[in-house]
Amino acid sequence: MELAQVRLLVSDFPACYRFYADVLGLKPQSGAVDGPYEKFSPAVGSAGVALQDRVAMSEVLGELAEAASGHRSLVVLRVDDLDAYCAEIAGRGGQLVQGPGPMTERMRVAHLKDPEGNLVELQEWLLMQG
Template sequence: MELTQIRLLVTDFPAVYRFYRDVLGLTPQFEAEQGPYAKLSPPQGGAAIALQRREQVAALLPDAAELPGDGVRALIALRVDDLDAACAELTRRGGTIAQGPAPMGDRLRVAYLRDPEGNVVELQEWRALSRPESA
C-alpha cells in the first residue's frame, strides 16, 4: 500500500485552490482554479495535496456532501526550514496565522493557519534534539 495524496473535499473550490497555490506556494500539476479537481505539491517534493469539489464526490458517496458540524475536517502538516520566516511570508501572501509559532515538545516548533474552508494547516520546524554534554 502506498499513500498517493491527501484529498480535501471542498465547496468553494477557487478560494481553496488559490490558498494552497498563492498563500502556501504549492505548485499545481496543472492549472485548474475552477476545479473540479486539482493536485498541488510542495516545491521540495513530498506528498501532494489534492482538492476535489464536494458535490462531485457526493454523486458517488451521498454522505460526503454533509459537513461534520463546525469541527476540523482535515489537518495538513507541512515541514519548513525556518518557521518564523515561513509565517512572515505566508502573512505577506494573505494568510492569517491562527496560533504560534510555539514549541511542541522537544522536537518541533509549530504554527497554525486555516484554509478558506476551515481545514487546518500545521507548519512544522523540526529541531535537533539537544544532547546532554558528556562529563
C-alpha cells in the same frame, strides 16, 4: 503501499485553490483553478495535497453533505525555517490562528486555516542537542 495524496473535499474550490497555491506556495499540477480537482506539491517530497469539489464527490458517493462541520482534517507541512515561512505567508494574505511556538522539545509549529476551515499545521523540526 504508498501514500498518493491527502484529498480535501471543499465547497469553495477557487478560494481553496488560491490559498494552497498563492498563500502556502504549493505548486498546482494542472492549473485547474475552478476544479473540480487539483493536486498541489511542495518543493521537496513526493506526497501532495489535493482538492476535490465536495458536490462532485457527493454525486459519486451519494452520501456527503454539501458542507462539512468541525475540524475533519489537518494538513501538515514541514518547513526549514518556521518564522521566515510564516512571514512569507502573512505577506501573501495568510492569517495564523496559533504560533509560531513550541509544540514539543523537538518541534515548533504554527497553525492557520484554509478558506473551508481545514487546519494547516506548519512544522519546524529542531535538532536535538546531544
